Amino acid sequence: MRKDKDYHLTDPTWCKGCGNYGIFAAFKKAAAALDLKPEQLVVVTGIGCHGRLNNYFNSYGFHALHGRTLPVASGIKLSNPCLSVVGISGDGDAYSIGLGHFIHSLRRNINITYVVADNRVYALTQGQTSPTSEMGYVSVSTPYGSKELNLNGLQLALASGASFIARGFSGNPTQLSSLIEKGMKHKGFALVEVLSPCVIHNKINTYQWFRKNIYDLDDDSNYNPRDKMKAWKKLSNEKKIPVGLIYVEKRPSYEDLVFGKRAEPIVFNDLKVDAPRLEKIMEKFK
Amino acid sequence: MQKKGKMITDISVMIAGMAGDGILFTGNVLAKILKKQGWEISTYRDFPSNIRGEPTNYTIRASLVKIYGRGDDIDVFMAFDCDAIFKHAKSMTEGGILLCDGEDFVAPLPSKSKAKTYHRFPLRKLAIGNFGKEIFKNMIALGALCYILDLDFHVIEQIISEAFLKRKGKEVVRKNIQAIYLGCEQAEELISPEERHSLKRREDYDRLFLSGDEAIAFGALAAGCRFFAAYPICPATEIWQWLAVYLPQFNGLVVQTEDELAALNMALGASYTGARAMTSTSGPGGSLMMEGFGLAGMAEIPIVVAHVQRAGPSTGMPTKTEQSDLNQWIYGSHGDFPRIVLSPGTVEECFEFTIKAFNLAEKYQCPVILLTEQDYGQGLRSANKFDLSKVKIERGKLLSQEELININDFKRYKLTPDGVSPRALPGMKNGLHMVESNEHNERGYRDEDPENRVRMMQKRMKKLKSASKDLIAPKIWGKRDAEIGIIGFGSTFGPIQEAITQLEKNGIRAKYLQMRTLWPFPSKKVEEFIATCKETFVVENNFSGQMSLLLKSQVRMSFDARNILNYSSQAFRPQEISTQIQKAL
Numbered sequence: 016m017r018k019d020k021d022y023h024l025t026d027p028t029w030c031k032g033c034g035n036y037g038i039f040a041a042f043k044k045a046a047a048a049l050d051l052k053p054e055q056l057v058v059v060t061g062i063g064c065h066g067r068l069n070n071y072f073n074s075y076g077f078h079a080l081h082g083r084t085l086p087v088a089s090g091i092k093l094s095n096p097c098l099s100v101v102g103i104s105g106d107g108d109a110y111s112i113g114l115g116h117f118i119h120s121l122r123r124n125i126n127i128t129y130v131v132a133d134n135r136v137y138a139l140t141q142g143q144t145s146p147t148s149e150m151g152y153v154s155v156s157t158p159y160g161s162k163e164l165n166l167n168g169l170q171l172a173l174a175s176g177a178s179f180i181a182r183g184f185s186g187n188p189t190q191l192s193s194l195i196e197k198g199m200k201h202k203g204f205a206l207v208e209v210l211s212p213c214v215i216h217n218k219i220n221t222y223q224w225f226r227k228n229i230y231d232l233d234d235d236s237n238y239n240p241r242d243k244m245k246a247w248k249k250l251s252n253e254k255k256i257p258v259g260l261i262y263v264e265k266r267p268s269y270e271d272l273v274f275g276k277r278a279e280p281i282v283f284n285d286l287k288v289d290a291p292r293l294e295k296i297m298e299k300f301k
Numbered sequence: 302m303q304k305k306g307k308m309i310t311d312i313s314v315m316i317a318g319m320a321g322d323g324i325l326f327t328g329n330v331l332a333k334i335l336k337k338q339g340w341e342i343s344t345y346r347d348f349p350s351n352i353r354g355e356p357t358n359y360t361i362r363a364s365l366v367k368i369y370g371r372g373d374d375i376d377v378f379m380a381f382d383c384d385a386i387f388k389h390a391k392s393m394t395e396g397g398i399l400l401c402d403g404e405d406f407v408a409p410l411p412s413k414s415k416a417k418t419y420h421r422f423p424l425r426k427l428a429i430g431n432f433g434k435e436i437f438k439n440m441i442a443l444g445a446l447c448y449i450l451d452l453d454f455h456v457i458e459q460i461i462s463e464a465f466l467k468r469k470g471k472e473v474v475r476k477n478i479q480a481i482y483l484g485c486e487q488a489e490e491l492i493s494p495e496e497r498h499s500l501k502r503r504e505d506y507d508r509l510f511l512s513g514d515e516a517i518a519f520g521a522l523a524a525g526c527r528f529f530a531a532y533p534i535c536p537a538t539e540i541w542q543w544l545a546v547y548l549p550q551f552n553g554l555v556v557q558t559e560d561e562l563a564a565l566n567m568a569l570g571a572s573y574t575g576a577r578a579m580t581s582t583s584g585p586g587g588s589l590m591m592e593g594f595g596l597a598g599m600a601e602i603p604i605v606v607a608h609v610q611r612a613g614p615s616t617g618m619p620t621k622t623e624q625s626d627l628n629q630w631i632y633g634s635h636g637d638f639p640r641i642v643l644s645p646g647t648v649e650e651c652f653e654f655t656i657k658a659f660n661l662a663e664k665y666q667c668p669v670i671l672l673t674e675q676d677y678g679q680g681l682r683s684a685n686k687f688d689l690s691k692v693k694i695e696r697g698k699l700l701s702q703e704e705l706i707n708i709n710d711f712k713r714y715k716l717t718p719d720g721v722s723p724r725a726l727p728g729m730k731n732g733l734h735m736v737e738s739n740e741h742n743e744r745g746y747r748d749e750d751p752e753n754r755v756r757m758m759q760k761r762m763k764k765l766k767s768a769s770k771d772l773i774a775p776k777i778w779g780k781r782d783a784e785i786g787i788i789g790f791g792s793t794f795g796p797i798q799e800a801i802t803q804l805e806k807n808g809i810r811a812k813y814l815q816m817r818t819l820w821p822f823p824s825k826k827v828e829e830f831i832a833t834c835k836e837t838f839v840v841e842n843n844f845s846g847q848m849s850l851l852l853k854s855q856v857r858m859s860f861d862a863r864n865i866l867n868y869s870s871q872a873f874r875p876q877e878i879s880t881q882i883q884k885a886l
Contacts (some may be wrong), residue, residue: 057727059570062738069735070746075727076735077573078747079566080596086530086563090570090578091727093554094528098574098728119559273554282575282726284552286525290689293523296547297687300509300519 017050019043024073032222034211035065037185038132041192042072042101048196049099056099059088061113063105064139064213065132082113085120085129092127094281096270099199100126106133106147110166114146117168121175121204125269128198128205131168132185134213135220142216152219170250172206173243173262179205180246180262184229185212186222190259197260203268210256225256232259302376302394302498303364309498311364313372314446315389318381321353323439328359329681330460331446335363336510336683337456339503343795344681345371345872350535350619356384363500369647369795370676373876376498377449378416379442381424390414398449398492402438420491427483437480444484449492451499457481509684513651513677514539514581516684517607518547520655521579523692526605527553528571528578530564532586535619536675537609540581561586565593569602573736575699575726577659581607583675584617587626591634594668598638600736601714601722601761603662603697605655607671609678610791612870621870622675624791625843630670631820631851637758639765642670642820643773646794648682650817656692657773664697665768666721667761672819674842676792676872698723705732712743716756720763765821772818775826779812785882786834788827788862790816790848792872793840799875804882811882816848822855836886837862840878844868 022043029035046056056074060066062081069076075098079087088102109117109131120129136154137143143156146166153160169180179201183191191209198205210225232238232249239245246262303311316328328344336342340363349355362372374394380386380401393399393416400422422445424438431437440461447457458478465474511519518540521529529548531541545555558564564580572578582590587608597604610626612618630642641661645654651673658669700723705711708723713734715722722743725732735745740757742748748757779801789797794815801811814830816823831837839849839862846864853862865881867873 054728054730054733067747073733075733076745077570077600078735078737078739080592080738083562083566083593083596086558086566087570087573089556090528090530090567090572091574092570093556093567094571094574094576094578095728115559116563119563273549277552279552281527281553281571282728284525284527284576286527286577286694288523288525288689288692288694290692293519293689296522297509297519297689300511300515 017047019047022046022053022073023071025071027067027071029064029067030215032214033064034134034185034209034213035068035132037188037191038065038130038209038211039068039071041183041188041195042130044188044192045195045199048192049199051099055097056101057091059084059091059100059102061104061108062139063108065103065105068103082108082111082116084108085113085116088127089120089123089125092125093270096126096274096280101199102127102129104129104131106131106135106145107137110146110168118171118175121172121177121206123269124176124178124203124266126203128195128207130195131206131208132211133168133208134211134217136213136217138213138216149219167250167253169206169208169261170247173247173250177206177262178203178264178266181206181260182208182210182258184210184225184258186226190231190233194260201263203266210258228254229256229258232257232261302374302396309500310366311362311372312376312450312498312500313360313362313374314377314379314450315358315360315375316379316442317356317358317385317389319353320349320351320355320357322357322381323436324357324359324381327439327443328361330443330464332361332681333460333510334447334452334456335361335500336508337460337505338453338500339505340364340500341367342510342681342683343368343370345676346620346679347871348620356388358385358389365501369682369798370792371872371874373874377446379446381438381442390416398496398498400445400488418492418496422487422491427487428480431483432476432480437476440477440480441484441487444481445488447481448485448488449497451497453502507686509686510681511648511684512539512679512681513645513648513673514609514679515543516648516651517581517655517671517673518543519687520652521605521659522547522551523689524577524656524659525694526577526579526659527551528568528576529553529580530556530558530567531580531582532558532561532564534583534586536611536679537581537583537607539679540607561589562592565590565604565606566596569593569597569604572602572604573727579605579607581609583609584611584613584619584626585615587629591629594640595634595636595638596738597668598640598761599738601666602736603666604668605658605662605671606668607673610672610674618870620675622792622872623842623868623870624674625847625868627672627819627843627847627851630672637762639665639667639761640670640820641665641667641768641772641818642672644672644790644817644819646791646815646817648677648684649687652687654773660693660695661768661771663699664695664721664771665764666697666724667764672791674792697721700725700732702729705729713745714741714743714757714760716743716760719767720760721767769821772821772823775817775823775830776815777812777830778815780810781812783810783812784835785809785811786830786837787811787813787840787878788816788837788848788852789813789840790819793842796873796875796878797840800878800882803875803879807883809883809886822851824855824857827852828856828858831856831858831860838865838882838885839863840865840873842867842873
């Protein structure tokens with residue numbers, strides 16, 4: 016069995032108390048629990064403080080362009096489904112500049128896990144308002160308060176055909192790691208949103224604030240994560256924020272549908288020129 | 302129309318009407334018949350970016366010698382309505398035949414037209430009267446054209462069967478053939494057999510008939526492309542639609558993405574794992590891809606982008622031709638990074654250059670752009686069969702697992718004399734590394750040290766120099782000692798060649814430098830060419846003379862190049878080039 020430290024490349028240099036530490040710890044733990052070989056794991060990150068993660072994490076890594084985490088992760092997984100592919104984004108990456116990809120990846124249902132670190136602020140660029148910042152949020156970009164309604168990423172995900180929705184909290188890496196692990200085991204696209212405080216730029220949504228406003232669905236034995244309407248209802252209440260496994264559904268993955276029983280991943284194709292077969296196809300141009 | 306003695310050697314047939322009239326289908330069937338009768342074919346689409354209700358025309362040119370584009374005039378004109386007459390009748394040749402379905406109104410023949418025979422031809426009435434459906438007017442028109450060109454009805458029936466039998470059944474085939482015979486008989490009443498443009502029948506030797514888009518798609522398949530992601534866009538979608546059928550049969554995959562940002566980034570993800578990957582686009586799609594283009598350069602990921610140019614800027618004219626995206630792919634995206642831009646001139650070159658593009662992309666680990674145009678991207682050409690024995694797959698410094706395991710301290714972006722580093726793929730043991738969109742060090746980890754920056758920048762840019770010996774050189778056509786030089790790229794290949802022949806008839810000797818690799822720029826070869834010319838003309842389909850400007854920035858000699866530009870959204874006619882050169886001299 017592998018241990019957490021097998022995925023620990025170097026010590027992170029995020030700000031002291033940054034929510035990303037919780038994600039880093041939880042992700043290492045999940046990888047160890049799944050006993051993944053580091054060379055079989057590809058971590059794709061976007062632009063934002065979270066994007067430093069694969070500098071510290073021992074695996075193959077791809078630090079993509081801002082917002083393009085999911086297309087890159089999808090291309091990797093589709094060409095080589097043998098790899099475990101985890102995408103990590105911030106709220107700006109996932110819910111703003113990459114929102115188109117977010118919705119379409121959900122409906123495509125490729126077998127990847129997507130961790131969205133939501134700190135409700137643009138931290139790397141020094142504290143601007145993000146799409147998940149609450150209306151009225153005062154920041155350097157909205158000194159008179161944000162006039163836009165905040166985006167509910169998980170409700171959007173549910174409406175876009177998500178087959179797995181969970182929400183964790185950086186302040187609870189144990190639960191978060193089990194959610195990431197479940198997500199990685201899920202056959203299809205698994206979305207794990209993480210409430211992940213920024214201790215420098217967001218003085219409103221702090222650890223304390225989150226602790227006060229979240230409740231754990233995993234504690235509710237009556238909650239059935241297979242009930243879409245219930246999940247929708249839970250996600251509608253933005254005053255009381257549910258964490259835990261919110262929704263899961265069995266649905267064929269994109270790979271199931273396009274590859275079927277085809278066993279060999281695209282990357283292992285022999286590219287040798289099959290001249291007789293190509294000749295036959297060329298005949299159709301006559 | 303070109304005639305040798307009494308024999309026709311070159312003929313152009315235009316079919317015009319409204320979008321939705323079935324002009325494309327009719328034209329393609331005619332083109333196929335002509336091809337089967339041994340003629341060299343080049344078709345030219347002048348369609349609106351609309352499904353129904355706007356004027357559209359399609360020109361089928363046939364010649365006894367190889368042709369690469371449209372000609373100067375129209376010999377036979379089938380107009381489905383009067384509108385088309387006003388626009389195109391002036392391009393009719395002497396002795397040309399013009400048929401027009403004017404319904405109750407017959408447009409007078411414009412005084413400028415040299416056409417000899419002009420008749421009203423009630424396609425719609427004949428179709429409804431005989432078959433109860435307007436749709437049959439296509440086949441009636443085709444029948445009339447077959448009569449005028451004296452085509453082999455056996456071949457016609459065969460092609461109609463091929464087109465309809467499987468999809469629509471025997472009855473549809475029978476009715477369509479009946480409509481063709483009706484058209485033929487009706488035309489016979491108007492035009493005497495002597496007035497016709499009877500075409501010689503030859504053996505159809507082993508030739509292909511396809512578009513540049515299809516040639517790129519087939520080339521990609523042969524080159525081992527197994528992952529293709531794209532967003533629908535005119536006039537590049539044909540590449541995708543062809544691959545969508547064949548890639549799955551070769552264990553590959555085609556993905557329709559939400560936009561061009563995703564298309565290129567997804568293809569880059571696939572390429573990073575070791576799949577040969579590609580995307581295709583045009584116009585605004587190319588603009589969206591600028592972002593990922595830079596990523597490919599920075600992260601050194603092989604990728605092939607086929608960009609089929611249309612008339613820009615902005616949404617522009619999506620179904621029309623232009624050569625105005627040269628600057629975009631040579632200078633485009635922020636920052637400096639290596640890229641290779643290839644420009645095929647013919648359908649045959651579309652195939653060959655695509656194979657080359659995949660090899661270059663992997664050997665130099667950089668983006669390679671196949672820059673083509675709507676003209677031959679969507680236009681059909683008869684082409685020589687592609688030589689599959691020449692297809693070689695070169696994967697550059699891609700490591701096998703055995704090689705990688707023996708490497709002590711693998712560095713994905715290792716500094717090497719040629720700038721190209723060994724490449725490991727995710728899943729491989731002993732190859733863990735980062736692929737960074739940020740500046741990075743040899744291991745791929747983010748590094749903003751200025752000295753590292755200089756080293757890595759030089760490493761990446763050095764690859765262009767390493768690649769320069771491996772690129773497709775410009776090609777000189779025409780007499781080497783001619784003193785008039787013409788420089789062009791892409792689809793101007795055909796019109797320039799024909800312009801040279803026209804100039805020669807007027808005692809002017811010209812030669813042509815076909816630019817085939819646009820970047821890195823082959824300065825030396827171009828300098829050598831210019832040095833042998835008294836006058837140099839640069840022919841291109843854009844407003845600002847993008848090739849001309851590039852030339853002047855890359856050639857270390859003072860010279861005066863004159864621009865011959867066409868930004869009308871139409872391909873050059875040979876005479877546009879030859880007369881402008883003649884006037885300028």
